[in-house]
Amino acid sequence: MDSTYSYLKGMISEEDLHRIINLFQKLNFAVHIPELSGENLLKGLEEFREHLGGQLTIMLLDEIGKGVEVHQMDSTVISNSADKLQEFQEEGFKFA
Secondary structure, X not given: OHXXXXXXXXXXXXXXXXXXXXXXXXXXXXXXXXXHOHHHHHHHHHHHHHXXXXXXXXXXXXXXXXXXXXXXXXXXXXXXXXXXXXXHHHHOOOOO
């Protein structure tokens, strides 16, 4: 999810995102979990923020191997990230 969010925010390239998704495929990891979509995902992030004492801290990618902490996330981009992961899962997330 964080890698897809990073891509949609323009932090990593589409090629980098495909490399990450391909690695998940090779490891037989699911990239989409239906229970972590939409409202459930946003609710979970809010609970995580509260658990952290009020300030959300999420590690996103500035490039593969280089993370950057952010303290705010756009709920629309989060939802779009979940949708994109569902598409990858349904398509078999195979890229050239």
